[in-house]
Amino acid sequence: MNPTPAEQLGALAERVARDGLPARLRADVAGRVLDLLGNCLAALSERPAEVVAATVGEWGGAPDATAIGSATRLPAPSAALVNGTLAHSLDFDDTHMPSVLHPSAAVVPAALAVAESTDASGPSFLDAVAVGVEVTCRLGMAGYDEQHANSVYFDRGQHATAICGTVGAAVAAGMLRGLTAAQLTSAVGIACSMGSGVIEANRTGGTVKRVHCGWAAHAGVVAASLARNGLTGPPTVLEGRFGLLRAFCGDQFDIDAVTRDLGERWESDRIFVKPYPCNHFTHAGVDAALRFRRTGLDPSAITEITLGVPEPVLRTIAEPIEDKRRPLSGYHGAFSGPYTVAAALLGGGGLGVSHEDFTDRAVADPARLALAARVYPLADPECTRIFPHQFPAVLTVRLANGDVLEERVRHNRGGPENPLTPEELTTKFRMNAGRAVDDAAVGELSGLVRRLDSDSEPAVITALLRSLA
Template identity: 50%
Template sequence: MRRGQGHEQTPSERTLSERLASFAVRSAEDGVPDDVAASVQQRVLDVLGLCVAAHRLPTSAAAIGHVLDQGGHAQATAVGVPQQVTAAQAAFTNGVLAHSLDYDDTHLPSVLHPSASVVPAALAAAEHVGATGEQTVRAIAVGLEVAVRLGMAGYDERLGNSVFFEHGQHATSITGAMGSAVAASLLHGADERGVVDALGLTASMASGVIEANRTGGTVKRLHCGLAAQAGVTAAQLVRRGFTGPPTVLEGRFGFFEAWLHGRFFASAVTDGLDPDGRCRDWSVPGIFFKPYPANHFTHAAIDAGLAFRARGVRPEQVSSITVGVASAVIRTIGQPIEVKRAPATGYQAQFSGPYAVVAGLLGGSGLGLGLDDFTDDLARDPRRRALMARVEVVADPRCDAIYPHQLPAVVTLRTTSGEELVEEVLTNRGGPARPLSDDELAVKFADNVAARLAPPAADAVRRSVADLRGASDVRALLTPLSRLSVPEETP
């Protein structure tokens, strides 16, 4: 890693935020590549399905209740809320919903989840100002790209991990807030100076601590909502005259100093960006979709469990299971092992390596495992706990060599008859090496909105996403989502 530049900038130099602002405004004006736009449309559908599905959670009801208590002008739609709320509160609500099920997309190797903050922020801002669908797609694309690039500035190739993560920081909400600010600013018509100012303001609002992944608590469900809200709020404040420092990223007291102690990779922010703002290398199409509603570190273990099931292994045949993963992920899905073997809730099960492989072995819904496979009752099910008690989570050198470009697992199952079976899952389903098709993403969306969004409304959302680039505004996309067809319920 190298020390970031902390010296005073001369007029002839361009700071990192100025380079990003040039890229942002150029992309908003000239458009984005078709594959990037298509990827954005997929992510919009994915996020909206997650927002509907998250209404099953008591924390979602709590977040919505909090928003409704605030009052304010009717500006934008919060999914499942009949009355409109302020744009910032809509961004908060939908960001909380989008991230609450741990089913949102992931960028690797930065290991952050960009869409759950950027998409809600952009949709709220777009609805508020009456932006077109094409403007919204461009803004989302740029916001995602900025979030990923800032996340990659904290990725240390030698360490093989995100330094944000090593410090206990949630890059998802930290860089997601910055990407959200850029997206919202573009939709408010910001020029390059306005984007720089929005980044300068948002850096003072971006935050996130990830300890809940280890030992519990539901606070992480708030992170993307707070990030989206921060981005929209910053864009609005800049319009009213607030300004930020142009050196907010690399400055002596800037973003990278605060979060990464001044040691970061500036080239990750600007690689592939021409001096005129054109982007030659977009990250957006390579962001991984999640096929399963669990922490992404568990997905390869789920695939292994599904593979053992397909091979005919029955639960009563299992003597022991060893889940080999990258060393860096053990603290999230394997420690404390006594907690991971006996998750108290469905939410804790989403961060459990033992639960992941056992659930895969038992089989489930959706694309292999779905939302109905991560309930409180199943987490406490005696049969599952008996199997989880036989699972170890250990470091595997092959996985260490691959992580975090993939989140692999090498899983060894020993049967009661002494047979040893091995499943190596070295690439993640949902990423560029094993992409989800449009049909598979449609299955995920349908599974997420089942029994909560009336079929005509679900069809309207799908059509609106498909036609988003030609839409005059985003109202046709969001209006069908304002009312859900069933009351909220607890798993």
């Protein structure tokens, strides 16, 4: 009898835990871990993370793992909940395309908590993260509708990151716990009963979405522990009549996306690292604006800007246009095509725009508002055709002297076709981590993470984080 998809995932996880991964994959994972830790440090003052930290503090329990921002240790599931919430609180975490989910924010916090509590090696930690992320991405792709270029999960109001990330987190945690292939299969089966998340908050408000990755990390750690102690899950949990994919996606799922070329082709190669702390749909517009800025374009000479984007993203970054041209808050500005273009043209911080460009004060700047008022978003056919494998844009600028200039961005900065350099990734980390720790600590943390495949360990990193708190 052929192994089920869940059993194939369990077998892959056991094999990688035993044999390890190539240096290329480990180096890629180390970069994503660095990116995620920076995001966590940058989010320490965010209210949802404070709420979660206070909540798990009431639970108590064994001091096994570090919650970033605290000098004390918590049970591993509690630490994973705090750190996963931090990771997603600023919407600055990495994104897999075209499933449009955020795998590292669920998997890395789970793996980090278990790695610390088990004193795991750096390579083992990187391998567990790699497989957990791969599982997350493949489950996301199983619910991707190629014909309509859309996630079935999202179309039904479900947060794919929270659902698929729980399973990936369980696999990563299980690998670090030393689970067998059968136990890892059960961890998948158990986690499928735990993943959840609805995205109504994207429409009408509320801060609960920022906890989704934390809860996925928490549930994944718990699922792995339950499997280790003897609880079992159904081997047909993914494709079965009452399995995860049919429950969440109806008949619109592709089970082959979970297992096709498993262990040979890595879906995680399609992960994009965000260079800017704003909605990903705005990034190509920022890229185009920065190109104009590098040519020496004078913003005061601009009479009109057309921002061409994929048709589906207009409702997120362009509607209602009056509010997008005059953001209601700094957070709202991060979801505005007109404002982000104006900020980039006038000169933002970091890699082009930074956290300081999305404060309430920054989005009220008269010069930025005046330029944003000249931005006209519209659907561009070529951008629509490429979406969502990329989030492209075309920026057309009309000048007072009658000249018309155009910059078209087909490949997002930070994606596989246009990756951030190691220096740019370090710049982003410094921008994020520098909000919480001094320059010396930023450099030390960066060095420790970069050496996880050689002479560094997760427990050394978490010990440094506790000392900084």
